[in-house]
Amino acid sequence: MEKSEAAAVEMGNTSRESKGKAPLLAAAVHHNRAAGGQKRGAAVFDLILRVCAVAAAMAATVTMATTEQTLPFFTQFFQFQASYDDLPTFTFFVIAMAVVTGYLILSVPFSIVCIARPAVIGARLLLIICDTLAVTLATAAGGASAAIVYLAHNGNSDANWLAICQQFNDFCQRASGAVVASFVAVVLLIFLVVISAVALRKH
Amino acid sequence: MEKSEAAAVEMGNTSRESKGKAPLLAAAVHHNRAAGGQKRGAAVFDLILRVCAVAAAMAATVTMATTEQTLPFFTQFFQFQASYDDLPTFTFFVIAMAVVTGYLILSVPFSIVCIARPAVIGARLLLIICDTLAVTLATAAGGASAAIVYLAHNGNSDANWLAICQQFNDFCQRASGAVVASFVAVVLLIFLVVISAVALRKH
Numbered sequence: 001m002e003k004s005e006a007a008a009v010e011m012g013n014t015s016r017e018s019k020g021k022a023p024l025l026a027a028a029v030h031h032n033r034a035a036g037g038q039k040r041g042a043a044v045f046d047l048i049l050r051v052c053a054v055a056a057a058m059a060a061t062v063t064m065a066t067t068e069q070t071l072p073f074f075t076q077f078f079q080f081q082a083s084y085d086d087l088p089t090f091t092f093f094v095i096a097m098a099v100v101t102g103y104l105i106l107s108v109p110f111s112i113v114c115i116a117r118p119a120v121i122g123a124r125l126l127l128i129i130c131d132t133l134a135v136t137l138a139t140a141a142g143g144a145s146a147a148i149v150y151l152a153h154n155g156n157s158d159a160n161w162l163a164i165c166q167q168f169n170d171f172c173q174r175a176s177g178a179v180v181a182s183f184v185a186v187v188l189l190i191f192l193v194v195i196s197a198v199a200l201r202k203h
Numbered sequence: 204m205e206k207s208e209a210a211a212v213e214m215g216n217t218s219r220e221s222k223g224k225a226p227l228l229a230a231a232v233h234h235n236r237a238a239g240g241q242k243r244g245a246a247v248f249d250l251i252l253r254v255c256a257v258a259a260a261m262a263a264t265v266t267m268a269t270t271e272q273t274l275p276f277f278t279q280f281f282q283f284q285a286s287y288d289d290l291p292t293f294t295f296f297v298i299a300m301a302v303v304t305g306y307l308i309l310s311v312p313f314s315i316v317c318i319a320r321p322a323v324i325g326a327r328l329l330l331i332i333c334d335t336l337a338v339t340l341a342t343a344a345g346g347a348s349a350a351i352v353y354l355a356h357n358g359n360s361d362a363n364w365l366a367i368c369q370q371f372n373d374f375c376q377r378a379s380g381a382v383v384a385s386f387v388a389v390v391l392l393i394f395l396v397v398i399s400a401v402a403l404r405k406h
Contacts, residue, residue, distance in 0.1 A: 140345070145350070160367075201403055
């Protein structure tokens with residue numbers, strides 16, 4: 001656009017007319033670019049955070065799903081072994097975080113749409129609603145697993161539940177790491193919701 | 204403005220001019236009122252849901268905080284008693300849900316501001332960000348307590364944790380009720396976030 005206009009100016013107009021017009025045009029283009037650039041900046045930041053959240057959620061899922069430990073001693077009848085699916089809460093954690101990871105990967109194209117066309121409000125609204133649901137799911141999984149990991153570390157004398165982390169130390173370490181990764185994903189998702197809310201306000 | 208303009212019309216203008224002007228003015232006022240009414244409807248719905256969420260969160264807090272059970276038999280040395288503060292997770296639940304209840308009560312005036320002045324975007328933006336944090340806190344409390352309640356009901360043979368609900372049946376019932384109430388509050392809070400997002404989009 002600018003180029004062809006500049007060419008037209010060169011071709012026939014008086015130099016005074018072109019001088020009067022150019023700054024106004026330039027100012028309008030500049031203003032549009034500043035507003036679009038601001039929205040685009042938020043959208044780019046959204047995409048970066050989203051990719052980080054994918055990494056955190058995937059790390060949480062994979063860490064928990066591969067957690068198992070076999071103790072080096074065994075009796076005649078059975079071997080002492082701990083795996084994530086011994087505890088239903090950890091199974092829920094793996095499923096929920098896998099769903100969140102899948103959603104986050106699928107949401108990347110929508111985030112790219114928000115970069116390419118900052119004026120499209122539908123994609124932004126869809127992202128903020130689904131992000132809120134993802135926050136809830138990830139937090140429920142993280143919170144439930146945190147409660148069980150705490151119990152495994154400390155036990156509870158009132159309910160007569162003994163700590164199992166003395167025996168299954170490696171198992172507990174990995175489960176704790178997965179819980180921490182899930183909370184990192186939760187914090188990133190909260191920032192994503194806030195960015196979307198601020199970006200919606202600008203429209 | 205309308206009144207003074209009408210007075211000016213009465214004072215000196217021709218009747219045709221006033222006839223031409225009145226429908227246009229009326230249409231503009233009507234359009235403004237319809238848009239304002241839509242926003243106001245969303246804000247009223249927000250207030251109703253918020254009051255329901257206060258009720259649910261308060262019910263969860265009070266139910267869990269008053270949960271205790273003393274078994275009718277006792278030995279020479281001690282009495283069998285269960286209370287919410289025997290389990291750290293339930294203590295966290297009470298504190299977190301009390302914070303959420305307090306926040307929701309404090310947020311009611313902001314919701315009323317959104318009804319009175321639908322054009323104020325700041326209050327709406329503050330509500331959506333704080334609601335997201337409240338969702339996270341309530342979900343973490345509900346999820347963690349759900350994991351412990353599940354364990355109390357079913358036990359876990361792999362970790363050698365026994366179910367305690369056969370003995371403390373009343374205790375478990377009340378704790379389960381509190382967890383259900385907290386999830387009702389979570390669902391209402393999610394709707395609040397969605398309503399705020401849609402209302403922000405309209406600006």
